[in-house]
Amino acid sequence: MNTLLAAANITKTYTGHRALDSVSMEVPEQSIFGLLGPNGAGKTTLIRIINQIIGPDEGQILLDGEKLTPKHVRQIGYLPEERGLYKKMKVGEQAEYLTRLRGLSGHDARKLLKKWFERFDLTPWWNKKVEELSKGMQQKVQFIITVLHKPRLLIFDEPFTGFDPINVNILKEEILKLREEGATIIFSTHDMGSVEELCDHIALINKSQKILEGNVQEIKKQHTSRIYEVELNAIQKPLESMLDGRFRLIKSRTEDQGIRARIQILNDTPANDLLQALLSEARLAAFKELTPSMNDIFIKKVTGRFPAETNAGNSSPAIAERPQ
Amino acid sequence: MGKTTTIIKREFLSRVRKKSFLVMTILGPLLMAAIVIVPVVVAQLSDSDYEVAVLDNSDYFIQALEDRENVRFTPLATSVEHAIELMHDDRFDAVLHIPEAAFEAPSTLRLFSDKSVNLNAKLLIENLLKLEFESLKLAHAGIDEEVLRSIDTPINIQAIRIRDDGELITDYPEISMGLGFVSGLLIYIFIFLFGSQVLRGVLEEKTSRIVEIIVSSVRPFQLMIGKVTGVGLVGLTQFVIWVLLTFAIVGIFQVAMPDMFQFTPDERVFVSSSQVLNVEEMQQQREMIQQHDTMAGQLLEGLSAINFPVMIISFIFFFLGGYLLYAALFAAIGSAVDNEADTQQFMLPVTVPLLLSIIMAQMVISNPSGPVAMWLSMIPLTSPVIMMVRIPFGVTWVELIASGALLILGFLATTWLAARIYRTGILMYGKKVNYRELWKWIRHA
Known part of the structure; x- marks a missing residue:
């Protein structure tokens, strides 16, 4: 896959603190790229640099192999985290103004806007002032303004905050549709559920540094900790005595029919060995590997601990947090 | 440059189409005309028997x-x-x-x-x-009144100014004073009025968070210059409409009620005359004085001493120069703070030179060629107001050009300074900014 956007050794220092420390990443063309990281990690700074709102102290950004210049503004669409519109300005006029600043001609802007307004049921609001719109409608307008000029690269900074669940779903569908139509999308978020759902690739930034980057499936594979969840019935003897040094019991709970437990397979022991060890002493009701969720990987990478590995961990890694 | 034009157009149209602009545009000349007309009308009406x-x-x-x-x-x-x-x-x-x-x-x-x-x-x-x-x-x-009257000699020295080109012109310092002060005051009012519009505009963009969308499309400098220019054009438009409408309203009144605009000669002339002149003679004298002293006549003669092309071109130049100089500073203030209440601490150093210039204008009027007048009309922060006060009294070309050049340098400097504060400020939220912080932005931007 081609790389559409490449950041190379981006460093940015504000007075007294380093916002980005030699961050590099590659965003494949026609993918959805998740930019993850805790608050204050430097995501917004990186996004602002990609949008040429601020310049990096060191390093460079290449779009399709070319160093970014103001002429690339036309090929990028940007929905900032803190977004607003002129309250007193009419909706249609304002949308036209903002898309013209992106480089569209007035004629093209109006024509495309009419289409999009139709699609989002906003046409009756064309001549209304922005302050008369509900927040959801304002966000739709902002979304339209971001994508109207058919940019190759779309950047959404925390797109789902502030949207109601219905609009979040509309937005997700639109993002997927945009990718199908050939766009590349970078979005930053804390919402790991939407990352699982949408992202092909991710980069994780923590404390100004990139600590993880790659394809979501591959990352998950790499971070599997070989923890299996098992349900056993008709147990002949205590679970602990069934397991030798090749396995580690993380936790177990006695239920009506038997025992539910989490067991980690250590070293390179094949999973079959665990099955055999268990089958000889009990009846197996369920056996499945717990793949780590992006949430787990995120927390492990940032805090250094896997929530599934701890006894106290409440979150069941098998059931990744679903988006609301 | 196309995007800057788009910004200028929005800034201009969004203000010109506001109701408040329409109201101000109509009320302004009405108020100004009222200043001329009301005293005349009131003088005629109030002394009812x-x-x-x-x-x-x-x-x-x-x-x-x-x-x-x-x-x-x-x-x-x-x-x-x-x-x-x-x-x-x-x-x-x-x-x-x-x-x-x-x-x-x-x-x-x-x-x-x-x-x-x-x-x-x-x-x-x-x-x-x-x-x-x-x-x-x-x-x-035992003194004959006729003898006394023949002794009484009215003295009225005609002040004559010799212009650089050697031409002699009758000087009317009162008219120069009036014209100088009014144009100085107008520049002062306009700078404040439209400077604070720039400030509010910047603040609106910042607090509504639309600014991040805009600066991802254009450079912050383009946005700032577009706003300053757009608002400046609004000011110019309003000014031109005001001048035209004021003249129109005063003109209509003059035609509709010509009697009211006769210059009322000093009552004493007639009182003393009435002792000796009969009614017919009195009437003659009255007419003679009226011809000479009608407001229009006096104004015309006085105004002929003023170099009008210079006056008008200077007014527009010093208005624009002064506005650009201060508007850039107002834009910087708007970008540095999060809400209108926080603007106060930064407003003071910007408003003091403006206030000072309008206070000093009175002193300058009494001595328009003195060293204080001369220096204040050179310093770009005070020159827009002070130079306009001085011009009707006559200034040398050297002074005018020097002052103009310094003003241009002045607004380039404030714009440069403001741009550095602006591009950092508009993206900075929730941080209490002080002067040391501003200085950092200027140095590191």
């Missing part, structure tokens, strides 16, 4: 007190107490008591009134009585 009862116990003065347009005298032969009672019954507005000994002791004259005494009537009575006293005393001393 002030009735004065005269108790002349001396019998010297009663014939001197002739009815005037707005003041009527009624001789009464009664006691002061009774006259005052009549006044309380609203038969009279005031009672003038001239005691028997008035000729020897003028300080015994009394004017009673149950309301505050009408100042014009009091002045008129004083004038009439003073003249009568004088002529009585002249007669008493």
Whole structure:
């Protein structure tokens, strides 16, 4: 896959603190790229640099192999985290103004806007002032303004905050549709559920540094900790005595029919060995590997601990947090 | 440059289409015209027949007190107490008591009134009585009034200015003063009015968070320059409409009510004349004075001494220069703070030079070529107001060009400075900014 956007050794220092420390990443063309990281990690700074709102102290950004210049503004669409519109300005006029600043001609802007307004049921609001719109409608307008000029690269900074669940779903569908139509999308978020759902690739930034980057499936594979969840019935003897040094019991709970437990397979022991060890002493009701969720990987990478590995961990890694 | 034009267009149209712009554009000239018209109209209306009862116990003065347009005298032969009672019954507005000994002791004259005494009537009575006293005393001393009148020589020196090109022109310092102060004041008002519009505009973009969308499309400098220019054009438009409408309104009034705009000559001329001139002669004199002294006539003569092309071009230049200089600073302030309340701490250093220049304008008027005037008209922060005050009195080309050049350098400097604060400030939220912080932005931007 081609790389559409490449950041190379981006460093940015504000007075007294380093916002980005030699961050590099590659965003494949026609993918959805998740930019993850805790608050204050430097995501917004990186996004602002990609949008040429601020310049990096060191390093460079290449779009399709070319160093970014103001002429690339036309090929990028940007929905900032803190977004607003002129309250007193009419909706249609304002949308036209903002898309013209992106480089569209007035004629093209109006024509495309009419289409999009139709699609989002906003046409009756064309001549209304922005302050008369509900927040959801304002966000739709902002979304339209971001994508109207058919940019190759779309950047959404925390797109789902502030949207109601219905609009979040509309937005997700639109993002997927945009990718199908050939766009590349970078979005930053804390919402790991939407990352699982949408992202092909991710980069994780923590404390100004990139600590993880790659394809979501591959990352998950790499971070599997070989923890299996098992349900056993008709147990002949205590679970602990069934397991030798090749396995580690993380936790177990006695239920009506038997025992539910989490067991980690250590070293390179094949999973079959665990099955055999268990089958000889009990009846197996369920056996499945717990793949780590992006949430787990995120927390492990940032805090250094896997929530599934701890006894106290409440979150069941098998059931990744679903988006609301 | 296309995007900057788009920004200028929005900034201009969004303001011009506001109702408040329309209201200001119409109210402004109405107010300005009212300043000219209302005093004239009020002067004609308010002095409606002030009735004065005269108790002349001396019998010297009663014939001197002739009815005037707005003041009527009624001789009464009664006691002061009774006259005052009549006044309380609203038969009279005031009672003038001239005691028997008035000729020897003028300080015994009394004017009673149950309301505050009408100042014009009091002045008129004083004038009439003073003249009568004088002529009585002249007669008493055996001096012929004709002789005295021939001695009385009015002196009115014609001030003549020799222009650089050697041409002699009659100088009317009063008109230069008026014109200078009004144009200085206008520049001051316009800078404040439209400078604070820039500030509010920047603040609106920042607090509504639209600025991040815009600066991802254009450079912050383009946005700032677009706003400053757009608002400046609004100011220019408003100014031009104001000037045209003011002239139109005053013109309409002049045509509709020509009598009101006759320059009212000094009352005393007629009072003294009335002693010797008959009605016909008086009328002649009145006409002569009117021809010479109509407001339009005087204005015309006075204005002919003013170099108008220079005046108008300078006004537009110094208005724009001053506006650009201050608007950039206002934009920087708007970008540095999060809400209107926080602007106060940064407003002071920007408004002080402006305030200072309008305060110093009064001093400059009394000595328009002095060193204070000269230096204040060179410093870019004060020169827009002060130079406009000075120009009607005549300034050398060297001074004008030097001041203009310094102003251009001045606004380039403030724009450069403002741009550095602006591009950091507009993306900075929730941080209390102080001067040291601003200095950091200027240095590191």
